[in-house]
Amino acid sequence: MSDSTTETTDTFALDFSTTPSPERRAAAEREEILADPGFGKHFTDHMASVEWTIDDGWHNASIHPYGPLSLDPSASVLHYAQEIFEGMKAYRHADGSIWSFRPDANARRFARSARRLALPELPESVFVESIRQLVAADQDWVPSAPETSLYLRPFMIATEAFLGVRAAHAVQYHCIASPAGAYFTSGPKPVSIWLSTQYARAARGGTGAAKTGGNYAASLLPQQEAYEHGCQQVMFLDSEKGEYLEELGGMNVVLVRSDGTLVTPDSDSILEGITRDSILQLALDRGLRVERRAVSLTEWRDGVADGTITEAFACGTAAVVTPIAELRGDGFTIGSPTTGAGELTMSLREELTDIQYGRRADPHGWMVRLTDPTSSAE
Numbered sequence: 174m175s176d177s178t179t180e181t182t183d184t185f186a187l188d189f190s191t192t193p194s195p196e197r198r199a200a201a202e203r204e205e206i207l208a209d210p211g212f213g214k215h216f217t218d219h220m221a222s223v224e225w226t227i228d229d230g231w232h233n234a235s236i237h238p239y240g241p242l243s244l245d246p247s248a249s250v251l252h253y254a255q256e257i258f259e260g261m262k263a264y265r266h267a268d269g270s271i272w273s274f275r276p277d278a279n280a281r282r283f284a285r286s287a288r289r290l291a292l293p294e295l296p297e298s299v300f301v302e303s304i305r306q307l308v309a310a311d312q313d314w315v316p317s318a319p320e321t322s323l324y325l326r327p328f329m330i331a332t333e334a335f336l337g338v339r340a341a342h343a344v345q346y347h348c349i350a351s352p353a354g355a356y357f358t359s360g361p362k363p364v365s366i367w368l369s370t371q372y373a374r375a376a377r378g379g380t381g382a383a384k385t386g387g388n389y390a391a392s393l394l395p396q397q398e399a400y401e402h403g404c405q406q407v408m409f410l411d412s413e414k415g416e417y418l419e420e421l422g423g424m425n426v427v428l429v430r431s432d433g434t435l436v437t438p439d440s441d442s443i444l445e446g447i448t449r450d451s452i453l454q455l456a457l458d459r460g461l462r463v464e465r466r467a468v469s470l471t472e473w474r475d476g477v478a479d480g481t482i483t484e485a486f487a488c489g490t491a492a493v494v495t496p497i498a499e500l501r502g503d504g505f506t507i508g509s510p511t512t513g514a515g516e517l518t519m520s521l522r523e524e525l526t527d528i529q530y531g532r533r534a535d536p537h538g539w540m541v542r543l544t545d546p547t548s549s550a551e
């Protein structure tokens with residue numbers, strides 16, 4: 174497998190070795206965590222890892238105990254942010270089986286992000302296998318209460334010990350897993366969004382379309398500004414004209430017109446969300462119209478004023494769909510804090526989560542089964 178000339182993305186396969194954790198949490202402790210997991214606070218007993226070097230390609234795939242990484246202080250990720258990640262979920266269905274949602278789409282986006290960050294592309298088959306193996310090892314960590322899941326965080330970092338500025342010759346891929354509670358405990362609450370006019374998250378030709386930590390680092394200060402203005406999220410505009418909607422720090426944005434048409438920004442500097450793509454597909458299935466194009470702030474403001482834009486929502490894996498009550502900026506407000514969750518917004522949200530949790534047919538074959546209903550890691 175070390176002969177990189179034999180690697181092709183479709184057929185490449187690696188065997189994962191497994192080292193069970195000697196410190197697996199007892200069932201009682203695990204159940205206590207799963208009863209109120211929050212988000213991103215607790216991690217399962219294992220993780221998946223694969224190494225890459227320029228000479229040997231991808232090798233050394235393993236499932237092993239969750240724990241700290243050992244990095245040379247000169248590792249390039251720590252200095253030049255050569256890093257990418259993904260976010261996805263494993264869902265437990267009523268019969269106990271565990272499923273993931275469009276993992277092939279996450280694998281392809283991971284490869285696109287890798288290309289932009291000059292990282293090696295992890296073959297789609299290895300990406301999906303790492304998830305399958307990790308979830309198999311830690312399947313008891315997939316909660317079963319409504320709207321809960323096991324959040325999966327695959328990521329790749331440049332680990333070469335070298336301060337020179339070039340793409341690293343040594344890289345590590347890891348995937349960790351964290352049980353996630355229901356994002357909204359009493360149904361989705363419409364949020365207020367702060368419009369950042371001073372800062373952009375991504376520029377034309379930059380890394381906005383890649384899922385990489387640097388984009389998030391750039392969004393943290395404006396996100397703080399949003400909190401200071403009593404808003405929960407920040408909206409970014411295009412960096413050139415400051416006229417067109419881009420997205421939130423970690424969620425895409427969709428506007429709904431009074432005739433049911435969904436309108437969403439098309440731009441080279443936003444992250445192509447799989448949640449958004451899926452919601453738009455469900456809308457098309459209903460015979461609704463979908464427009465992916467430049468959407469100006471003025472269009473939103475005028476549309477809300479004259480009643481042609483009736484709903485707005487943000488979407489992404491973590492919260493699925495979050496209704497937007499209002500957009501606030503320096504000296505203006507679009508919508509109002511009392512704007513409720515839109516009807517179409519909520520019905521598309523329900524349809525998508527019904528598919529993800531196996532409560533409704535899956536007409537597009539999006540769900541991929543990860544484990545057998547009767548199997549157990551014990």
Ligand SMILES: *Cc1c(COP(=O)(O)O)cnc(C)c1O
Nearest residue numbers: 423424425444446447448489490
């Ligand atoms: C991950 C992410 C999204 C949402 O993508 P999903 O695939 O729907 O989870 C949107 N915007 C940014 C910046 C992201 O990083």
